[in-house]
Amino acid sequence: MDAAVVRQALLIRRVEETLLELFSQGRLNGTVHTCIGQELSAVAFARALVEQDVVVSGHRCHGHFLALTGDLDGLLAEMLGKVTGVCGGIGSSQHLFHQGRFFSNGIQGGMVPVAAGLALARKLRGVPGIGVAFIGDGTLGQGILYETLNLVARWRIPLLIVCEDNRYAQSTPREATLAGTIEARPAAFGIETFVSDTWDWPRLDAQAARSVAHVRATGTPALHVVRTDRLAPHSKGDDTRDAAELDAARARDLLTAHARAHPEQHGQWRAAIDREIRDLLGRIAQEPVLMLEEYHRKPRVSPRLPARRPVLPSSERLVTRLNRCFAELLAEHPEVVLLGEDIVDPYGGAFKVTRGLATAHPDRVLATPISEAAITGLANGLALAGMRPIVEIMFGDFVTLAMDQLINHAAKFHRMYNGQIGCPLILRTPMGGYRGYGPTHSQTLDKFLLGIDTLRVVALNAFTDPAGLYRALLAPGQQDPAIVIENKTLYGARIGDFQEENFIVEETIEPFPLTHIRPLHSAPEVTLVAYGGIASIAAGVLGPLFEQHDLKAELLIPSLLCPLDPRAILEAVERSGSLFVVEEGSAFAAWGAELIATIQERLGRRRPFSAHRIAALPVPIPAPRDLERQVLVEARRIIRDVVAHRP
């Protein structure tokens, strides 16, 4: 081992030993997972990488971070929660970031498709650079890993997965949870496999270089198993392993051996490292922590409502408009990539939104395997690399499979890396019923998406030009992900089609317009609010409510559900004193509940109003036509409820 290697490994070890000390002194918040015993793995791969490569890691990431970036100051400050930390102290131990080259996150396996996306972006742009993803042996239990192995092998993505096999996952020995062998797994996907260990440095060093070179040269993935020992507990003081086993592991540790063989030199290096750490800690201790005002500022909303313009009916069907819009976007923006199951020609997507696009842009309209989690993760990596991925999830019901990538990855990156990078993923999905597709192909799962902080949720409707919405989402400067809910019943609708004498359709002039259908002059007596596909059903009751039930009603249709801008609705409810929210999903804990709570908070004391939700019944959606309509919301039910609860 040359001096540089020993010194770097020793630095990592001393840093982590110091972190454990700081933790026991209560100076460190949260948790630490140390790689004590495994350092040489990090050192070996970092030596083989170049500037354009990108590394992702997980909970045990300090070594990978230090070996790649050398930013000891940034790491220590981050661990102590200081603004000068690499993520402003927000992320701490498991959530590190460095200049678009290093990313870690605390979800086992979740970063592997992200690394694949980062690598794919390099490939699509024709720039050199590979992706490296560090995982542990316990992470071999994660499904998304295999989705990614399949994807990177089939699509020839230059990704090196390094599996550091320390034979334990937290407290569980590998034998207890792992069937078959590690090596047989990549082999099944035709992925080249390398094996080495941290007890034989020359071999580890050579194999690391070989595996990196292989990925770089062939542009294909590889998996590298590094046998190693974790000498310290999983996190802190929680070791349940056998003492004899640990002794044997310590006996083969190369750093311990070096200390024994060269006590004087080792002692000098160690003392120098300790001094450096001590000095840094002394300085960092004086540094400030992030203030709440810097971390979270209440968004400022102008009290003035945006101007409005009339909505003119168009003869174009929504699906054609969408298709035209994506064709334009692909042509205008080389960063736009469309991903999804069955979206290429001749099929053109389950709802034909992407018809013809793959023929025009075969490299950026990509049909994926049935791997909702991995393709969302892949798109996250593309977005982090500055591409503008648009993922289609074939049915909204399947968005559950992408949830971890949405919640724990896409929606976190920008804020947890302290604003240093954005992840403007766009995920679009056909949602909703009235098609007889039954319980798992008809749902409105919007409520699960609305609760994700920082995730923007947009819903198309039959009155708003969808191209405008997508253009707004693709505008430069977007940092956080967005979901677009495309109700299935909308695809065939003609945009802006509404005929009801003496009513007017207007929309606000803003990136995500709100549509307002109201009597031409009269003050409305009841306010209806609906979004998405069901807004068309709600629009259909305005006439009958007036004709048959003597009621002047208005309908407001927001296109941006989250974050919620309640101003226009507030104004309407303040005037009418009654609010009916019509929703296609069930009412409990859904958007309507949130809207009513928001209006109540802003208006309740000033202007009492009545509020009602008209929503689907809380049961799986049945396939038979009439029964489905009864479970979902029908025009008849809207009329009945509005009349029963009219003020």
Added chain:
Amino acid sequence: MSTIQDILAPRLDVSSDALLVVAIHQPGGAAVGAGTPLLDLETYKAQVVVESPGEGFVEYLCQVGDQVPTGAVLARLHPQAGFTVEAERRLSAEVSPTPGVVQERMPSPVADAASPPVPETTPALAPRFSKAARQALKRHHLDPALFQDQDLVTLRDVQSRLPPPAVQTVAPTAGQRRVALRFPPLPAELQRRIDWQPLTQAKQLEIQALDQVQRGGQVSLVTTWVRMGTLRAHIARQSEWLPESLLPLVVFETARLLRRHPCLNGFLEGERIGLYRDIHIGIAVDMGQGLKVLTLPHADTLGFRELEQLLFQRIEGYLDRTLTPGELLGSTFTVTDLSGFGVGHIQPLVNAHQSAILGIAGEDPDLHRFQLSLAFDHRVTEGREAALFLQALRERLEGHGAGPETPDAATRPVCGVCLKTLPEDRAMQGHGLLQLVDSAGRESLICQVCLMGY
């Protein structure tokens, strides 16, 4: 049964003056038995079902929509079928304007409105009429052209164009010519700018009920401030049903206190004062579905949780519109809670057949106190009594708010981070709790897991 039996409009204790016939259950001439529902009456607080007192054949003397005085004959039971109808005059005629009242017609705002000519540039709008509006036009022989400037015309729009309600002037008695002093009428300009709304029947009945005591002209008001202290925390701990509301606790204490102040639980009738033997608290609520008084019978005998649960059920019934008459009638004292609306002071109106009403205003956010006001009929009781009552109530409420914010924290050691208690810690083989003093000098307890991590 051989004689004809009259069925009279009952005296409902809240509003005896006027009742509204809202439903008729049998066809005229139908055979009925004892207990057969005949018709539904509504006061502004409740609906009651009038049942047949015995067997016979029913003849109705009223119809749905009639407003009838207490004691009026609503229906008759005849011994035989095919009876001859005796009463030609229907009740509705009896409640027609009392003699001596002259109806004076105001000029119709519509007929009067010399609207400026519509500029030729704006295309005339073809108004749309709702079904009900079309029917009303026909009924009142109105010209649809009157609504030329409107987009949508509902029944209410049509009604607003009808002549305004009659103005009542007292007819001069014979031989006495008096020059009526006339208040100048509203300027015509303003007249044209009025939207008329018909008074709903519920509102009319409400006005009558409140008029009974207020007309006496001797309603007085006393108020007091209640310091919040830790009252909210206390309520949140005690409450199972309405943890954010002051109302259950106020009602709970009020009901008990009323036993000592019987004059506040009574009413004046003619020359005498009636004191109720029981305490039934009425809660005036209006949560968007009309003003109703929810009755909590024998409230002074209920435990706090019982009372709170009952109140919760009544509110649910109100919201679901499933309240029965029994749940709305027969209160002997009323509490009105406007604390949710941020008002600082309330002057409530005393209900018919009652002598007092308690109002709860909102918390003053700066001074952490709220106001209680008691309006009372000075003909039944007097200021001293009312003041004593209010003072005692204040003391009782403040007593509840005098405890620590979280008594548990003071008495029970728990980990300040995960709230684990000592027994729980023991069960998890912990080493107990450590005393911690943070950099701000605050003391707290922490368990080993929270200190060291897992």
